[in-house]
Amino acid sequence: MNNSKNRFSTIFLLVAAASAVFLTGCKKDKATENEIITMVVVHLTGIGTAFDTEFAAVDADGDGIFNTIAPIEIPTNSVFNCHLHVVDGPLTDITEEIEVENTAHLFVIKTSGGGLSVSDLNTDDNGAPFGLESTWTTSDAATGSVQITLYHEPTDKTAADPGGEVDFDVVFPVKVQ
Amino acid sequence: MINSKAAVVAIGLLCISVSVGAQHCHVALRGYIREASSNETLAFASVFVKEVSRGTMTDDSGYFSIADLCENTSYTVEVSHVECAHFTQIIQLKENTTLDFRLVHDAVLKEVVIVEKLVAPPPSQAQNVVEHSDLEAARGLNLTETLKKIPGVTLLSSGGTIAKPVIQGLHGNRIAVVSDGVTLQSQQWGNDHAPEIDPYTADIIKVVKGAAGVRYGVGAMAGAVILEPSVLREKAGIGGWASVGGFSNGYGGVGAGSIDWKPRRGLVAFRLQGTVKRSGNLRAPDYWLGNTGASEFDFSATVGWKKGRWKQTMTATQFAQSFGILRAAHTGSISDLDSAIVSATPRNNLNYFTYVIDRPSQQVQHNTLKYKVDYRFNDLWKLTTQYNFQYNQRREYDRGRRSVIANDKAQVIFQLWSNTLDVALEHLPIHHWQGGIGVQAIQQLNYVTKGGFIPDYLGWGGSVWAMERWRRFPNPWEWEAGLRFDYRGNHITTTGNANNNLDKRLSFGNVSGSAGAIYHVSPALTAKLNTGYAWRPPHVNELFARGVHHGAGRYEQGNPDLQSEKAWNTNLSGEWEAPNLSAQVSLYRNQVHDFIYLNQPKDSIVLTIRGPFPVYFYEQADAVLQGLDAQFSAKIWLGLSLEGRASFIRGYRLAHSAVSMPDIVHRDWLPLLPVDRFQYGCKWTFFRDRTTLKGASFVRIMATTAMEQTRIPMEGLTKAAPSRFTLYSLEASHTILVRGRGASPAANSGRLLEVGLNIQNLTNTSYREYLDLFRYFADMPGLNIGIRAKYSFG
Numbered sequence: 001m002n003n004s005k006n007r008f009s010t011i012f013l014l015v016a017a018a019s020a021v022f023l024t025g026c027k028k029d030k031a032t033e034n035e036i037i038t039m040v041v042v043h044l045t046g047i048g049t050a051f052d053t054e055f056a057a058v059d060a061d062g063d064g065i066f067n068t069i070a071p072i073e074i075p076t077n078s079v080f081n082c083h084l085h086v087v088d089g090p091l092t093d094i095t096e097e098i099e100v101e102n103t104a105h106l107f108v109i110k111t112s113g114g115g116l117s118v119s120d121l122n123t124d125d126n127g128a129p130f131g132l133e134s135t136w137t138t139s140d141a142a143t144g145s146v147q148i149t150l151y152h153e154p155t156d157k158t159a160a161d162p163g164g165e166v167d168f169d170v171v172f173p174v175k176v177q
Numbered sequence: 178m179i180n181s182k183a184a185v186v187a188i189g190l191l192c193i194s195v196s197v198g199a200q201h202c203h204v205a206l207r208g209y210i211r212e213a214s215s216n217e218t219l220a221f222a223s224v225f226v227k228e229v230s231r232g233t234m235t236d237d238s239g240y241f242s243i244a245d246l247c248e249n250t251s252y253t254v255e256v257s258h259v260e261c262a263h264f265t266q267i268i269q270l271k272e273n274t275t276l277d278f279r280l281v282h283d284a285v286l287k288e289v290v291i292v293e294k295l296v297a298p299p300p301s302q303a304q305n306v307v308e309h310s311d312l313e314a315a316r317g318l319n320l321t322e323t324l325k326k327i328p329g330v331t332l333l334s335s336g337g338t339i340a341k342p343v344i345q346g347l348h349g350n351r352i353a354v355v356s357d358g359v360t361l362q363s364q365q366w367g368n369d370h371a372p373e374i375d376p377y378t379a380d381i382i383k384v385v386k387g388a389a390g391v392r393y394g395v396g397a398m399a400g401a402v403i404l405e406p407s408v409l410r411e412k413a414g415i416g417g418w419a420s421v422g423g424f425s426n427g428y429g430g431v432g433a434g435s436i437d438w439k440p441r442r443g444l445v446a447f448r449l450q451g452t453v454k455r456s457g458n459l460r461a462p463d464y465w466l467g468n469t470g471a472s473e474f475d476f477s478a479t480v481g482w483k484k485g486r487w488k489q490t491m492t493a494t495q496f497a498q499s500f501g502i503l504r505a506a507h508t509g510s511i512s513d514l515d516s517a518i519v520s521a522t523p524r525n526n527l528n529y530f531t532y533v534i535d536r537p538s539q540q541v542q543h544n545t546l547k548y549k550v551d552y553r554f555n556d557l558w559k560l561t562t563q564y565n566f567q568y569n570q571r572r573e574y575d576r577g578r579r580s581v582i583a584n585d586k587a588q589v590i591f592q593l594w595s596n597t598l599d600v601a602l603e604h605l606p607i608h609h610w611q612g613g614i615g616v617q618a619i620q621q622l623n624y625v626t627k628g629g630f631i632p633d634y635l636g637w638g639g640s641v642w643a644m645e646r647w648r649r650f651p652n653p654w655e656w657e658a659g660l661r662f663d664y665r666g667n668h669i670t671t672t673g674n675a676n677n678n679l680d681k682r683l684s685f686g687n688v689s690g691s692a693g694a695i696y697h698v699s700p701a702l703t704a705k706l707n708t709g710y711a712w713r714p715p716h717v718n719e720l721f722a723r724g725v726h727h728g729a730g731r732y733e734q735g736n737p738d739l740q741s742e743k744a745w746n747t748n749l750s751g752e753w754e755a756p757n758l759s760a761q762v763s764l765y766r767n768q769v770h771d772f773i774y775l776n777q778p779k780d781s782i783v784l785t786i787r788g789p790f791p792v793y794f795y796e797q798a799d800a801v802l803q804g805l806d807a808q809f810s811a812k813i814w815l816g817l818s819l820e821g822r823a824s825f826i827r828g829y830r831l832a833h834s835a836v837s838m839p840d841i842v843h844r845d846w847l848p849l850l851p852v853d854r855f856q857y858g859c860k861w862t863f864f865r866d867r868t869t870l871k872g873a874s875f876v877r878i879m880a881t882t883a884m885e886q887t888r889i890p891m892e893g894l895t896k897a898a899p900s901r902f903t904l905y906s907l908e909a910s911h912t913i914l915v916r917g918r919g920a921s922p923a924a925n926s927g928r929l930l931e932v933g934l935n936i937q938n939l940t941n942t943s944y945r946e947y948l949d950l951f952r953y954f955a956d957m958p959g960l961n962i963g964i965r966a967k968y969s970f971g
Binding site: 036037038059063064065066094097098101104149152153155161163164165166167168169170 | 507508509510512513516524525576577578579723724725783784785786787788789
């Protein structure tokens with residue numbers, strides 16, 4: 001009787017110990033990363049002019065919605081170099097990382113309304129469109145907008161639907177004045 | 178009173194053939210079957226009168242009655258109770274006689290074996306048990322697939338790897354999954370979160386349809402899925418089974434085994450059980466479904482101890498699964514979703530076979546630790562205390578840039594810890610009333626690591642319940658009534674990256690009740706009527722969800738002002754159980770007050786970083802779900818039988834016709850309602866092993882026809898409902914008695930080899946299911962040939 005009781009308690013403890021091992025044996029990695037783009041910056045520098053301004057779309061509270069989108073106000077009949085910057089998380093500039101992975105990313109820049117045209121998108125290592133850098137040309141005064149979309153892992157960079165997933169899709173109002 | 182020797186070993190099912198002969202004798206034999214040393218009555222013991230080939234089974238209170246026996250005739254009465262050597266007694270009757278038969282235990286064990294009692298008698302709601310052959314045929318598939326043959330049960334799936342059970346149109350937090358007496362506490366709020374249960378652990382799986390809140394708590398508003406393991410070994414020795422299976426679609430394999438051991442000395446019995454599964458990309462008839470591989474590893478260990486009035490069990494289980502999410506279903510923005518929907522072939526598809534599970538993927542882990550102790554005060558009263566701890570972890574892996582996906586880090590980890598304590602005081606029939614009272618306490622902690630789609634919260638709750646059932650054999654009526662009160666409190670702390678402190682305290686409390694009547698019209702025909710009131714508090718995601726639900730391509734917005742959902746469920750069912758025909762029809766109406774659903778008001782768009790998304794708001798309105806489930810199985814000639822099942826459901830809610838006229842309401846159909854579904858076919862049982870009564874060998878051909886859903890809500894539909902389809906399946910199973918060399922027939926009795934074939938989607942038909950959330954992106958899997966073998970011994 002006593003024996004069987006002792007044996008039982010031994011077994012009980014063993015099972016308890018074993019379960020404690022498996023219950024805590026799971027992977028622990030608290031440092032998860034999340035891809036939350038919080039800022040997109042359009043950096044325009046005038047060719048032959050002193051114009052040098054950054055226009056930003058910012059998600060200040062990290063809820064996935066841009067709180068402020070700066071209107072792009074630029075002079076008429078000028079040519080600009082456009083360089084885009086992408087910021088992830090609180091303050092991590094991921095532009096360089098995107099540039100390294102240029103074949104897996106595509107910036108598509110579409111204008112609507114008058115006054116602005118975009119050309120000369122730079123290319124990736126395979127010679128396919130990339131778009132981190134481009135040339136913006138303004139004509140007479142007008143208002144319109146520019147839509148900038150970043151695709152991740154596009155399947156066909158030249159197709160109307162490049163495939164892959166959209167990392168961000170933002171529309172800046174444009175005022176050529 | 179007649180004493181006899183016989184053995185009582187364990188619980189199980191015993192089939193009794195009843196055939197009615199033309200006799201002109203009117204003497205009845207009735208009485209109780211009792212366990213000799215404890216004097217406890219035995220339910221489901223069989224009593225068989227050899228000369229007239231008639232028998233019966235004792236009811237829940239251990240009572241039996243056999244009518245129409247002749248006077249002054251010698252009868253051989255056989256009394257047995259599951260899997261044991263039965264005993265026989267010769268009796269002669271002169272008039273209506275009441276005899277109590279007492280079964281004593283096998284002399285070798287010298288221990289009183291108290292047979293496990295059901296917690297309560299079967300419910301008065303409609304209940305379906307998964308047939309043994311169907312359970313075996315579904316081995317290697319997930320729990321939900323195992324249930325899909327039951328009328329009224331459908332699948333809410335996300336491609337071929339994730340499926341949730343839907344009972345009479347409701348799913349998720351509205352149904353409870355109860356395995357081995359433990360209600361699964363996991364994250365069922367997500368449509369792509371499947372129950373974390375290994376069906377290999379279950380010996381019996383059944384579905385209770387209708388409000389089962391009194392028995393199973395607030396989660397069981399629309400029903401419950403109950404899994405029961407086989408009982409631990411009572412006899413000293415080793416037993417168990419080993420099973421292997423292979424599937425052609427996805428080149429999958431599964432291996433599972435279980436071993437039971439009871440040492441010759443001591444009061445302890447053990448069980449170890451495990452399951453391993455692996456499969457690669459599934460294939461639709463026209464293409465591979467990229468990234469649909471899965472792997473799973475589950476195990477459980479049980480130790481039981483029994484002595485006199487005490488019985489203790491401790492169980493530890495682990496469920497660990499990792500699976501890919503269909504690559505084509507992963508969209509970053511609504512424009513991706515639109516492109517995916519219009520695309521004829523899956524967009525971004527990886528059209529090749531691989532076992533590799535790439536992002537997007539999920540890893541799910543669920544651990545349960547259960548300790549249960551029973552104490553019997555006397556023959557009637559029993560006190561049960563059960564404590565269980567559960568830990569649920571979901572890791573969701575998203576696609577992203579190299580630095581984001583480096584180090585195998587998950588984008589979001591949902592964790593849920595639960596502690597539950599149940600105490601129940603139950604009694605066997607006292608003046609024909611059987612039932613019990615109980616209390617429950619639960620505590621939960623939910624923690625979301627980053628990417629907070631739902632906030633962190635701390636939850637606690639308490640319940641009290643009472644349930645009683647009246648049955649006086651042979652009175653044809655049975656009555657059942659239950660009452661329960663539940664309280665649930667939540668402290669919702671933070672959301673997002675802990676930068677949004679909510680600090681909200683919400684509490685909900687409500688009464689559940691049920692009343693049922695069962696009328697035994699004849700030995701074959703039973704009518705059941707049950708009406709029940711059940712509720713559930715709104716879940717934290719319905720209250721506070723805020724963010725893009727990527728798989729669904731929508732932005733979900735919770736509503737902190739939601740009230741509890743209350744359901745008034747009434748079901749009427751009729752069951753016919755005879756040797757040549759079994760049939761069941763059940764009609765139900767579920768009136769849900771403050772039904773919580775996702776609604777998209779027209780033109781509600783939120784502009785997120787990934788572009789515009791439609792906004793879905795959690796709202797509530799009164800809703801009604803009603804329908805009919807039916808099934809039959811009829812033996813028509815020799816071993817050939819016909820089978821059919823059908824389920825119909827209609828569900829609508831009251832909607833406001835226009836914002837400007839809030840008083841004018843109209844009916845709108847509910848989203849995600851199962852389509853009308855028919856299953857029909859024939860089964861040929863060509864050999865039956867009479868010594869085991871289980872595992873009859875058969876071939877079955879079935880067809881499933883799912884109609885097109887035409888009753889769709891007016892708003893929020895992004896792709897036309899899939900058209901009607903018919904699928905064919907073929908199943909076969911054969912059981913062989915394995916004979917060892919030179920071993921005695923008795924030693925061989927438990928050794929069985931069962932081999933089976935299960936071919937799904939026989940014609941390799943391309944189809945899409947209305948309740949598949951990935952129907953926007955790809956077809957369902959095509960032809961799948963599964964083979965399996967199971968060896969059981971001891």
